[in-house]
Amino acid sequence: MAELPDLGKQCSVETCKQLDFLPFQCDGCGNVFCSDHRTKDNHGCSLCLQEKTTLEYNGPKAFTCDLNGCGNRELTPLPCEHCQRSFCLRHRHQQDHQCSKLLDAPVRGAKTAEHVKQILAAKEVRAPDKPRRIVNSKSSSTARKVALMKLKMHATGDKGIPDSERVYLNVQLPQTSSLTTAAMFFSKKWSIGRIIDYMTSTHGIPNANNTVTDKKLRLFVNELDEELPVDESLESQISSVLDSGATVILKYVTGLHTHSNETS
Template identity: 55%
Template sequence: MAELPDLGKHCNFEHCKQLDFLPFGCDGCGNTFCSEHRTKDAHSCSKDMLTSAGCEYTGARGYTCSLTGCSNRELTEIFCDKCQQVFCLSHRHAQDHDCSKLKEELVNTGSKTAEHVNQIIASKSVVVKKSRVSAKSSKTAAKVALMKMKMHAKGDSGCPETERVYLRVYPPSQYNKEPQPMFFSKTWSIGRTVDSIASRLGIQNNNNVQTAKKLRLFSTDDGTVLQTDCHIEMLLKQELIFNGSSVILEYVHNNTEILDHLSVYKIS
């Protein structure tokens, strides 16, 4: 059988060199690549051009996530407020990238919530008395509401039925929207839950903007904030919320711990 030495070309990517019979030419660096490395990102093109007014783009091509094994990039820098490293949207919360600073904060502590409560108590000179609705009454009301929520609630379809926690969410007062029944995984942090709600309702989320007001979740019982680094499962165990509870999503200053004027939301 006759050999065809001139048919196809070897991929110029350093760790590939594969012979490809349908090679691709890069309009940036001018080299030839296989189908796997044909894109500029795939072969880290040294002369990536941005066709805009005929000028060569020399800036950064996005910010790569600092989490080992993650290759996601974002157009803007998203910092972890604890370790100050840059991460993608999926790994921006401390618990999602196994933050070293978070571990230091929680050393010798069996509960994230307990640690946070201790910090608040230590920093306050005045004891704030809560006037919560009794846990028993809240639990009973949640059970009744849960049956109705399951019929109309929306959420991540990939969430297993056994992990689903249903909440009635009151959107920020400025949007003048009706409360929405939703479900979330009990393994999620409140921070991730807030992001999911904002995305599903089309609500602006500036939690990564340092100077902007933050989206936070609050209990409808007494207006106390549900801390972003707490997981839903932990809040359920401590009976701070129940499966079927109502919560309020609102824009507040970063250190807000109590939401005033609950009557604005016409909670029923």
């Protein structure tokens, strides 16, 4: 190495002094270092130390509580959102530092309660003097269908009648019968007179329609209290005064002219 004294430079770190043929010059302090100490942190660059010293915070170190007689200090301000004064952790709540805005709270609460009371009074719904019944046509139609299904489950009649001809009726029987009501089905092609004869024979009801007497059995539509003519077919009455599932009344009447009952 003595033959080449001008080649390379020694590391500027006192504890190193290593001769390096490719030294690194620091762009901060300007000194030369070996590969091990080329970074500023590894050789403790004086310029970096100076910058760190310059950036040291010189502002206030803490914030004193504004409550008289406290003296506690906090690293960050804790302002009260009501009176805008800063307090320590112990006195940050309104009640703890006797906030000047705290006196308004009960008044605001009372006003709010009164306002709510007025709203509820305005929305109070009074029941009408007479309840109004709203009839829903859709629900009424559904109820009739359900009633007809129940009627079909218990109805009795001539099993020889085709399903396409059957008309189901809820019959209210006269007091002479052991039953008050009966679910029955009939052929729509039968006359009203034949239907009366079938009802009486099925339930053992006295029938003097074919004799000369003032007391006759007749069939009435329950909702209209309208007599069904004995000579007309059931089919002719379906579209006008009754429908399948309707209620009819079989009862004795007097003072009527004698009509012949068709049986076919």
